[in-house]
Amino acid sequence: MATNIVHLFNNSSLILMNPPFASWDLLNTKDNKEAVRLALGNSFIGKKPNQASAFFYKALNNLNDNGVIGCVIPSSILTLDSYAKLRTNTNDLLDIKLLGKLGNFIFEDALTDVSFIIGKKPKTNQIPTIIWTRNEKGVAQEALRDFRKSIYNNQATLENPNFSIYQPITFPILKENWQPISLENHNFLKIIERFVNEKKLFRIEDVFSVRQGIRQGAKDIFKVSSTEYDNLPEQEKKYFRPVIDNDVIKNGQLLLTKYIWYPYNESGIVLESEEELINESISFYNSNIFPNRHTLENRAGINQWWTLTRPRNWQFKKFPKLISTEFGKSGSFGFDLKGYYVVERGNAWIPKKEFSNSDYFFYLALFNSTFFDNLLSIYSKQLAGGKWYDLGKKYTKNIPIPNVHMDEVKNSEGYQRLVEIGKELSEGNTYTKSISDNVLERYFYPNN
DSSP states (O other): OGGGGGGSOOSEEEEEEOOOOOOGGGOOSHHHHHHHHHHHGGGOOSSOOOHHHHHHHHHHHTEEEEEEEEEEEETHHHHOGGGHHHHHHHHHHOEEEEEEEEESOSSTTOOOOEEEEEEESSOOOOOOEEEEEOSSTTHHHHHHHHHHHHHHHTOSOEEOSSEEEEOOSSSSSBTTBOOOOOHHHHHHHHHHHHHHHTTSSEEHHHHEEEEEOOBOSSTTSSEEEHHHHHTSOHHHHTTEEEEEOTTSEETTEEOOOEEEEOOEETTEESOOSHHHHHHHOHHHIIIIIGGGHHHHHTOSSOSSTTSOSBOOGGGSSOOOEEEEESEEOTTOEEEETTOOOEESSEEEEEESSOOOHHHHHHHHHHHTSHHHHHHHHHHSOBOTTSSOEEOSHHHHTTOEEOOTTSHHHHTSHHHHHHHHHHHHHHTTOGGGHHHHHHHHHHHTOOOO
């Protein structure tokens, strides 16, 4: 199929497509991959394009001067930086008439995040109609049914708790990508982006360096439960640290439930030879490391077979840090005051300028607020089911937040109130979480 991409379209008046959603890794022949690369040309900036993007771009370039295209596409084409050039080229060639995000419940046999685009040549700078749907089963079908009705009733806008259909003021709505958002969030976005332009709010990437956690390179060989840790000889416990993954943060509090083998200090690996490993940690060596030697030795990019694949040397030194799970929402952030935890399947939020403990508690309250869920729904990637978001750097970097290094923030009553809420959350007192929204809306995100 992929080898025919180059010859599939020719001066067409109408192209309607549901192209194959094949990831790069599933293109299992060199010819298939080469066909995708050839079709995309320089419109893709990255290493692993989806096959659907090649079909779409080839079709786009083979429309005649008055041609129309309708295409189902992976939602990643609308959001990922690697497709930015493809989006720009599309917008240069095509009047986008309709753009919709349908979510993960379109194809019964797959959880692919699906969107669609309808456009027409020539380019006239018309702003498209946007269809946004909540990422839950059955919602996309409901939205499309009501959209068809709205055409006959001459309704320009439909607003529903589960979906929105409207024409935005500008397109793209977000400068960095084409992600459709709800009408409510579209109106909210206009306000907070104005605050960014006025330097009342700043991007997360201006305040934090968001860093990805370690990679073991072998699933859970190096991880133990609290009970297993307690049963280790005392001399071996110093080579373990509490670990953060998607299960150990609850409503802003860090839970001490798991440990990970982490034989590193500020200078790097401590146990440099296998002899040292056996002498210093014979119990864990016999129970976990040696029985998995073959698996560990076959990992790529390691110097010593008993070490982590990517220990992240920034974690060698213990320092205070905000931590989040890899995927989550409000409640998925915690504050590691002593810097003792190692982040694995999660992210460390490291300030670019020095923070006081109060600053950390301020952001702990902000990130664990339901208000922050609304920001995530606008800027981040929503996962299947609609209840979780990608909390990595790529999807959170543009979220506008108050900057504690600004005097008007630091000296405000709102700052002090959020600091106190953050302290309560870190101790497990979740009843204060509901107060955060009112503080944020009053002092930092007014709606007018």
